Amino acid sequence: MLELAILGFLYDTPLHGYELRKRLTALIGHVRPVPESTLYPAIKRLEKAGLLARETQPGATAAPRQVLTLTGPGRAQLRDRLASPERADITDENRWFVLLAFLRHLPDPSAQADVLRRRLVFLEEPASFFYEGDRPLRAEEMEDPFRRGVLTIARATGEAELGWLRTTLESLDGHV
């Protein structure tokens, strides 16, 4: 998730680590913080893998900046991760939102539609959180108000997203 977001932000424009961290925090910091001790090793990893290059520039007010730029393989890697996401990028809402945030970087609308369809298939799988034996329990039959809340909220989310997915897919397919 972190690596995808780094690649996504740098795809638009080169950034130094500190600025990158601010943008990452705006995107995913509301859910979980982005500590520097996670970010800087991640940058190193991506650099070592040849996905980004760094260039030292004098700092605007303080220490020198390491300006990070995606390399060719780095740009290809982002498109690849967007076009062929891991299962967890589809199933985990946090990761899915990050993926959506950068999906516009996939050049082909039909490839974008394929990704949306994977999420659609996932959302259409019958799923419940709570079971009595093998039988899924519906919100109406839960006496626990908190578990009922989980089902109620999940259902509302699912419906909102299904609606959005269907209209967006229509308009994407219309452009082909």
Added chain:
Amino acid sequence: MLELAILGFLYDTPLHGYELRKRLTALIGHVRPVPESTLYPAIKRLEKAGLLARETQPGATAAPRQVLTLTGPGRAQLRDRLASPERADITDENRWFVLLAFLRHLPDPSAQADVLRRRLVFLEEPASFFYEGDRPLRAEEMEDPFRRGVLTIARATGEAELGWLRTTLESLDGHV
């Protein structure tokens, strides 16, 4: 998240690891799988911390079972984690749902209400995912359909949950 769920399930009834894994998979497996190589070390951790005890029983059909039972400190620990959740348990929807799944184990309705109020405060914080400089961008002004989708879905989820939180808080407060 995993540890909270383990404590939550065992609070109801003792279970052996294999059955515990099935229930964990039903609860959170849809978002991310629960590998045995994560579960068994987690059980060991909790045992080492004195939160659960194990008792070997002959297996129903195969290998002997390790039946896991929460100890007194284990039961106290669950109530403590429910009553004073970490920030990430409030902000990360996946973790929040797990917490909700077991919140009924908090004996005091006003303590339950306090936890819901923490989530309410979090949801009421103005938050956006996307910024232009410092200014948060609204769904209407995003030309990127995917980012617009993120905002649309997040808003629908937020509204559904706020509604549920408010009515549930009313009924909890009514019982005090």
Added chain:
DNA sequence: TGAACATACCTCGACACCGAGGTACTACGT
């Protein structure tokens, strides 16, 4: 002058995650 805060980057160490693989037994079909 001095404290506080922001900019900007870094390491270390403890620990959690998890794919791959192993062990051992039962049940069922062919």
Added chain:
DNA sequence: ACGTAGTACCTCGGTGTCGAGGTATGTTCA
């Protein structure tokens, strides 16, 4: 007799996470 699937538990090793702490410069305010 053999393969497959399910039950039931486990270790190992590579890797990612992250709190704590460190280094250095610039600005702001008392």
